[in-house]
Amino acid sequence: xxIATLFTPEYPLVLESGRxxxxxxxxxxxxxxxxxHRDNTVFVCHALTGDSxxxxxxxxxxxxxxxxxxxxxxxxxxxxxxxxxxxxxxGCAGTTGxxxxxxxxxxxGPDFPEVTVADMVTVHRALLAxxxxxxxxxxxxxxxxxxxxxxWLLRHPGDARRFVLIGTAAxxxxxxxxxxxxxxxxxxxxxxxxxxxxxxxxxxxxxxxxLGIARMVAHLTYMSPESLESKFGRAVQPGRExxxxxxxxxxxxxxxxxxxxxxVDRFDANSYLHLTTAMDRFTxxxxxxxxxxxxDPAVHVFSFASDRLFGQEVTNALLAQLTATGLTTVTHHRDxxxxxxxxxxxxxxxxxxxxxxxxxxxxSAV
Numbered sequence: 001x002x003i004a005t006l007f008t009p010e011y012p013l014v015l016e017s018g019r020x021x022x023x024x025x026x027x028x029x030x031x032x033x034x035x036x037h038r039d040n041t042v043f044v045c046h047a048l049t050g051d052s053x054x055x056x057x058x059x060x061x062x063x064x065x066x067x068x069x070x071x072x073x074x075x076x077x078x079x080x081x082x083x084x085x086x087x088x089x090x091g092c093a094g095t096t097g098x099x100x101x102x103x104x105x106x107x108x109g110p111d112f113p114e115v116t117v118a119d120m121v122t123v124h125r126a127l128l129a130x131x132x133x134x135x136x137x138x139x140x141x142x143x144x145x146x147x148x149x150x151x152w153l154l155r156h157p158g159d160a161r162r163f164v165l166i167g168t169a170a171x172x173x174x175x176x177x178x179x180x181x182x183x184x185x186x187x188x189x190x191x192x193x194x195x196x197x198x199x200x201x202x203x204x205x206x207x208x209x210x211l212g213i214a215r216m217v218a219h220l221t222y223m224s225p226e227s228l229e230s231k232f233g234r235a236v237q238p239g240r241e242x243x244x245x246x247x248x249x250x251x252x253x254x255x256x257x258x259x260x261x262x263x264v265d266r267f268d269a270n271s272y273l274h275l276t277t278a279m280d281r282f283t284x285x286x287x288x289x290x291x292x293x294x295x296d297p298a299v300h301v302f303s304f305a306s307d308r309l310f311g312q313e314v315t316n317a318l319l320a321q322l323t324a325t326g327l328t329t330v331t332h333h334r335d336x337x338x339x340x341x342x343x344x345x346x347x348x349x350x351x352x353x354x355x356x357x358x359x360x361x362x363x364s365a366v
Contacts, residue, residue: 190209
């Protein structure tokens with residue numbers, strides 16, 4: 001992981017809210033080698049709980065969150081492309097966020113300002129300027145990463161030759177808003193939340209229970225009913241005897257508890273509040289957009305039939321809105337093979353990966 005300082009007191013980051021950050025550092029990683037003309041860079045935008053590490057750098061490295069997609073011989077082939085991925089503004093994996101120190105030297109916590117998807121893109125573009133990259137081969141992202149890629153397309157269509165939007169939408173449905181509302185309520189109601197100052201005041205372990213419940217709620221939206229049924233059904237966890245109504249015996253319950261425990265060890269509750277709020281408030285086409293002929297990149301939308309977070313109607317609306325901007329190349333690739341739900345974009349789904357490889361390796365490729 002590398003760290004870049006992109007904004008300073010002399011040149012602060014002015015957020016969409018009107019507030020500013022006078023010191024912004026960004027955690028990022030690079031894979032592959034820039035071409036002689038510096039025109040082979042793919043920027044990978046991560047999802048809600050991702051970070052700047054989509055793939056292993058070598059066999060001894062820790063796994064990345066998108067090893068099926070990024071790496072030598074993968075669809076985003078690091079033998080061909082120079083890949084950049086950065087932890088988002090407001091995150092908790094090296095980029096400035098609620099855990100970052102304020103003027104007092106203590107974590108900003110709840111005083112960290114509201115950020116938007118557009119603010120995230122502003123920081124991504126500043127990172128690329130820092131790296132001397134003027135135009136991208138592609139911007140690729142799934143879920144919240146797809147929202148970033150969509151916002152980038154609409155605001156700066158000339159920045160890349162192609163934009164790839166995977167398992168995403170122009171805005172959350174009411175179901176999505178509701179899931180986030182429950183998740184944030186769980187965090188805020190945890191006795192150790194302490195108004196968001198759990199790091200500063202060192203009140204117990206922090207809101208681990210609330211954050212864990214938030215992860216359990218979210219995880220259900222990432223899986224399809226079919227995948228839950230096939231993996232767990234009403235199976236009882238081996239070795240688990242019923243312990244009364246407070247603690248069930250079913251494998252699905254143990255699985256969700258396991259996911260919660262893993263998550264709270266690596267993620268910050270205040271970051272979760274900020275990033276889910278940014279997703280909630282994302283409305284890509286709230287203002288009119290028209291893309292000029294000279295800035296007409298190829299746009300590729302990927303969706304999954306089993307995705308209950310962003311279903312068919314959501315994808316159809318996105319496609320119609322993209323076409324209305326004047327874009328001349330908008331393609332849609334819909335996978336009907338994977339029962340995994342929203343999480344399918346992270347998994348080894350052969351047809352989807354083949355299509356991704358084809359999209360990124362068109363005759364006009366590097």
